[in-house]
Amino acid sequence: MRAVTFSDKKVSQILRRNFVCGWDNISESKSYAGKSNSHMPSNSAVTVSNCSGHHNVQMFFMTPDAHIVNCLPGFWDVKSFLMEVQLASKLNKLYKSTRSIVKRNDKFLDIHLEFAFFNHKSLSGKSQLQKFDEMNLNRREETDFQRMDGFVSSGFKTADQVVHERMAERPFLKYEEFDVPSFIDMGRKKYSYDFGLSSQKGKRTEKSGKR
Amino acid sequence: MKKTTVFVILIFICIQISFADKFVRERVSAKKVEKNVEKLEKTIRWHRNFDELKAEAKKKNKMVFWMQLVGDLNGGL
Numbered sequence: 001m002r003a004v005t006f007s008d009k010k011v012s013q014i015l016r017r018n019f020v021c022g023w024d025n026i027s028e029s030k031s032y033a034g035k036s037n038s039h040m041p042s043n044s045a046v047t048v049s050n051c052s053g054h055h056n057v058q059m060f061f062m063t064p065d066a067h068i069v070n071c072l073p074g075f076w077d078v079k080s081f082l083m084e085v086q087l088a089s090k091l092n093k094l095y096k097s098t099r100s101i102v103k104r105n106d107k108f109l110d111i112h113l114e115f116a117f118f119n120h121k122s123l124s125g126k127s128q129l130q131k132f133d134e135m136n137l138n139r140r141e142e143t144d145f146q147r148m149d150g151f152v153s154s155g156f157k158t159a160d161q162v163v164h165e166r167m168a169e170r171p172f173l174k175y176e177e178f179d180v181p182s183f184i185d186m187g188r189k190k191y192s193y194d195f196g197l198s199s200q201k202g203k204r205t206e207k208s209g210k211r
Numbered sequence: 212m213k214k215t216t217v218f219v220i221l222i223f224i225c226i227q228i229s230f231a232d233k234f235v236r237e238r239v240s241a242k243k244v245e246k247n248v249e250k251l252e253k254t255i256r257w258h259r260n261f262d263e264l265k266a267e268a269k270k271k272n273k274m275v276f277w278m279q280l281v282g283d284l285n286g287g288l
Contacts, residue, residue: 004239007247012254019276020268022258026279033281048236055281062275064268092274175261175277 008078014085019061032181048075050126051159054184060175061088063095067172069108072163073184077126080160087115095172105171116164129159133187145186159186252285 005011015021026033034055054073061070061084069091072084094107129137129145134156137143144165145156157165166183239247258264261277268275278284 004237004247006251006255012251015276016255019274020258020264020271021255021276021278022261022264023278023280023284024259024261025281025283027281030279033279057281058279060275060277060279062268062277064272064274066265066268066275088274180279 005076005078005081011078011081011085014082018085018089030180032184049128049130049159050074050076050080051163051186052130054159054186058180058184060178061085061092062175063092063172066175067095068170068175068178069095069172070167071178071183073186074159080126083119087111108171109168112164112168116161116168119160126160129156129187136187162186248285257284 006015032055034053051072051074053075057074059072059076060068061072062068070084070088072081076084091108091111094104094111097104099107137145137156145162147155147157170178170183258267264275264277267273
């Protein structure tokens, strides 16, 4: 994110103007924090598909009184990120509206599901699951990634769809109440990579080919 | 000649459309990563304390953008 998306002029401008921003290192404090090789600013980087690194990065968009309107796990490219920011702003306006809580929550659900459905075309190509995550989900008896046409399974949904389906179930939750572990469960928690790193960092650790 | 040019342009447009929203892996050089991280720290004020962040957001009536990372935004990730 820091190497590509946040350095985009439009992204940094929007974050600076419309948001109060902050970050926290969760490696020691949260059990769901992922584990991977350390990547320094002095290392080169490669872009990955949206939601990759879901256990390593979680980005929350909240109302001024810290109710979550959108959450993005992992990496997101510039275009997708800007679409998600726009959605968050729309939901913030909804939160401030004078509608009843029930109507507001219903609208929250509609907006997220509509977004999952209508923006899917432009996001899906960039939100394919990484192979090791797909394999991990494949081994499970049940997952909301599985697309069902009636009783027949018809492959996996893309990560962007699942993010918004999961958000739709969590209307305006407080940050403290948000169940991050289940929200970011999109496959493997631990993996290693060699993005721009030479030597042993990207070595295969198991004969099965797990990295 | 004219037909060929139109045909080539159409093929080019089709290729552009088909690649428009597909994920393309890009490499970012170490120099650029370093520069971007430096820029990121300068252009945006990043809070480290969630309660302080909330208080400022409430005061300014601005939305909150909070990021949880395994590592440091300006260091090892």
